[in-house]
Amino acid sequence: MNPWSDAIEARRRELGSSLTIMGHHYQADEVIRHADLRGDTLQLARQALDVDSGHIVFCGVYFMAESVALLARPGQTVHLPEPSAECSMALMSTAPAVERVLERLEARGRKVTPLVYGNSTLGLKALAGARGGAVCTSANALPMLRWALEQSDAVLFLPDRNLGWNTADALGLPLAERALIRPRGDGPEEAENARLLLWPGFCSIHTRFTTRQIDRLRAEHPGALVAVHPECTPEVVAAADAVGSTSFLIRYAAEAPAGSTCVLGTEINLVERLAAEHRDRLTVLPLVESACTHMAQTTEERLAACLEAAAGGGDGFAVRISEENREQARSALERMFQTAG
Ligand code: 13P
Ligand code: SF4
Numbered sequence: 001m002n003p004w005s006d007a008i009e010a011r012r013r014e015l016g017s018s019l020t021i022m023g024h025h026y027q028a029d030e031v032i033r034h035a036d037l038r039g040d041t042l043q044l045a046r047q048a049l050d051v052d053s054g055h056i057v058f059c060g061v062y063f064m065a066e067s068v069a070l071l072a073r074p075g076q077t078v079h080l081p082e083p084s085a086e087c088s089m090a091l092m093s094t095a096p097a098v099e100r101v102l103e104r105l106e107a108r109g110r111k112v113t114p115l116v117y118g119n120s121t122l123g124l125k126a127l128a129g130a131r132g133g134a135v136c137t138s139a140n141a142l143p144m145l146r147w148a149l150e151q152s153d154a155v156l157f158l159p160d161r162n163l164g165w166n167t168a169d170a171l172g173l174p175l176a177e178r179a180l181i182r183p184r185g186d187g188p189e190e191a192e193n194a195r196l197l198l199w200p201g202f203c204s205i206h207t208r209f210t211t212r213q214i215d216r217l218r219a220e221h222p223g224a225l226v227a228v229h230p231e232c233t234p235e236v237v238a239a240a241d242a243v244g245s246t247s248f249l250i251r252y253a254a255e256a257p258a259g260s261t262c263v264l265g266t267e268i269n270l271v272e273r274l275a276a277e278h279r280d281r282l283t284v285l286p287l288v289e290s291a292c293t294h295m296a297q298t299t300e301e302r303l304a305a306c307l308e309a310a311a312g313g314g315d316g317f318a319v320r321i322s323e324e325n326r327e328q329a330r331s332a333l334e335r336m337f338q339t340a341g
Pocket of ligand 2: 061087088089090119203204205206231267292293294295
């Protein structure tokens, strides 16, 4: 134990059943060990619907805590221990820029449905809600994209081009029906007719993985099983044995045959935790060490400070939802739960 850990546990006892600590799987061990509930983005949003406590302290990045705050009941406060911990991909598309692109795309009479990855701003979720679109996460991108393609002439998937492309591959959508759009200026020409339009955002942690790393690991560990997150590039996904969300990768390691070597292309905290959990049964290796610095901003020290503020009745760490966006953003999340929750 260390002083922060002691302080966290003391505040937890003080707050009792009025406190629930939630944590994403990418959090460091020192933080996640304090969580009452842990999960990937979709699981945490789902779990939040059943939380009764007045305080929810969310260990993760801003957009995740914001979604939980959107779903929170009246009287519940969602706190984020490090309010500046924002996923860089979530900031790669803004609602006004997307609005301009949609206007341009729809100028010729086509209807375009926005499908917004959870890793996005509140404004973007509200835009999706207002235009009949929805939110998705990496765990339900496939059924959500299938649904979105049935809603109108085309889907604008954003911000992650790789998740969009990889999901289209899984769905068998022909290459000719996809186009990467240019947020500024016109074109490309293909965007005029494509059914799937992709915003050019990406995750800087998952795009560090390369096919050369996969080749090297396969050479060093013949027979190794390689599984990666769908935020990786399509080339990396094609070279892997399996692709799937955080919860999929956890299941993949749990179900890997005893004695096998399992190589995971995702955030290092999760990979190291799975390696320790399955140490007696199999070898789990990272494709390469890739840490999310945004997730790492939440430390035990920040968690202790956040709990102290909550226990003192302060709301300095509270996540605030603008009234302007609340209803529409919530409707985009609810559409996700109704379709593929
Ligand atoms: P999950 O949807 O798998 O939780 O992933 C979120 C994320 O940020 C991955 O980088
Ligand atoms: Fe965002 Fe990538 Fe970090 Fe996930 S791993 S929170 S997508 S920057």
